[in-house]
Amino acid sequence: MEWFDDNSSSSSNEVAQTIIDEIHKQKQLLAQMYSQPASERVVHHRQYVHCDREAAHLRLMQDYFNDNPTNGPTFFRRHFRMQKEMFLRIVEAVQGEDTYFQMSHDARGRDSLTPLQKCTTAIHQLATGVSADTFNEYLKVADTKGCLCLKRFCEAVIRAFGAEYLRRPMQADIGRLSDTRGATRISRDAQES
Structure with a gap:
């Protein structure tokens, strides 16, 4: 103009x-x-993109969480940087802290992403440092949803575990860490001899 x-x-x-x-x-x-x-009036609707979230959840369960998963505990630990029991404990705590991580339905009445899909997205981003859009193919989580999962996950973890883990270490904690490190050094020295 x-x-x-x-x-x-x-x-x-x-x-x-x-x-x-x-x-x-x-x-x-x-x-x-x-x-x-x-x-x-002309109404502009968002384009609906069908993504098979249910199949993605089943694939996630088969790969990591079923009784006989495709990927064993060694792969799980390498992929998520923690043991499966710790992972599931965190998922359970986050579900209790934030309703976003509880099962819900979208505007069309379909099941939304499962709590496991949302937490897997967030934990994998934290563990490996990859961007949120890397989960679109495997978990069917778009990048905006992945970023939101990460933000809400971090807030929920702080609420759930902050009082216990986000504090100054006490003398007993320092002693326990010293004992653990000392025992590790002694066992390494014994193995090298």
Whole structure:
């Protein structure tokens, strides 16, 4: 639009008047649009993209969490940087802290992502440092949902475990850590001899 052109020789009053005129035009267009009955208005819907979240959950269960998973405990620990029992303890605690991690339904009445899918997305991001969009193919979690999972997960973990783990260490904690490290050093020295 010419009223934004710095080379224009029009005065500041003309520019201001042009802006005001443009605002009035937009206001009239909005008033005209909202004066129409709702049935005649053009409604823009979001495009629905079908992703098989249910199959993704079943695949996740088969790969890691069933009684006889495809990927054993060694792979689980390497993939998530923790043991499966610890992982499930965290998932359970997060579900108790935030309703976002409880099973729910989307606007179409379909099951939303399972708590396990949401927590897996967040924990894998934290464990490996990958971006949220890497889970779209495997877990059917889009990048925006992955970022939201990570944010809500961190907040829920802090609420669930903050009092116990986000505090200054006590003398007993330091002693226990020293004993553990000392025992590890002694066992390594014995193995090397």
